[in-house]
Amino acid sequence: MAKDFNENDRLIILNLYRTHGDHYTNFCEEFGYNPKCAREIIRHAIKSNGVELNHGEWSEEEVKKLKKVVRSLMKKLQLQSYDGIPWSRVSQKLHRSDVQCRQKFFSKSTLFKMIPKNQIDGWNEKLDIAKFIALLKKLNFPDYNMIDWDYIKEKFSSNYFNILLRKWREMRIRIPNHQHLSLYEIVDHLYKTRVLKLFGDDPEKMKEIDDFINT
Incomplete structure (x- = not known):
């Protein structure tokens, strides 16, 4: 699998792509690489238009541009919160993938700086997250697609809601085997660890x- 390749392997495959274009897979076997795995590496490193993606550390200028693009799209699309951002469109303005853009934007270092300090002074992370999880447990949505985010947003301020979205993603992926768990199992696990354990x-x-x- 491509994920087992080390950084040197990735660089060799990228160099083959730069040198031989779409015929690079013909040369992969000479280096002992499976062409299918090599294509996966290229797919994650190159945009569909052939532009090579940046996988290094984000520069200060990149972060500024990311924020500017997000603000512009939100204004253009009349979005009230960050959950509706079309990340594929954001990535078109940067040499980054949509996943990279989304993850960087929702990182604490970026998102918190987007929100005026006076608007998050009342944020109590542990308690507000506990309220969020307890609310999900009470509402008992059958699956992820049925979560009524509009209703949840009404329960929290818009700024808190954006923070909660980031934390929701972080909490889910930290649960062992989360990909194989139902929404009910995810919420139940979080209720035990983030509500009962902390405030029970x-x-x-x-x-x-x-x-x-209940109000």
Whole structure:
């Protein structure tokens, strides 16, 4: 699999692509590379228009451009929150993949700087995340596609909601074998680890969580 290739292997395959274009796979076997795996590496490194993607550290200028592109698209598309951003369109403005753009934007170092400090001063990360998870548990959506994000956004301010989206992604992927778990199992796991474990012995906090999800 391509993921087993080390960085030197990737560089060799990219150089073959630069030298031989679409015929690079004919030369892969000379280096002992499976052409199918080589194509996977190229697919993740090169955009469909042939532009090579940058996989290194993000520069300050790139981050500024990323923020500018996102703001411009939100204004153009009249988006009220970051969850509707078309990342494929963002990536067209940068030499980065849509996945890279999304991950960088939702990173704490980027997203928090997009939100004015006075608008997140009331953010209590552990407690607000617990409220979010408890709300998901109560609503008991059958699958990811059925989650009513509009309703959830109404329960939190727009800025908190954007932070929650980032945390939701982070929490899910940290659960062992999360790809094979249902939404119910994911939420149940998070409820035990992020609600009961942190606040289960605090009646006052549990009441605050219950009051939030029931109002």
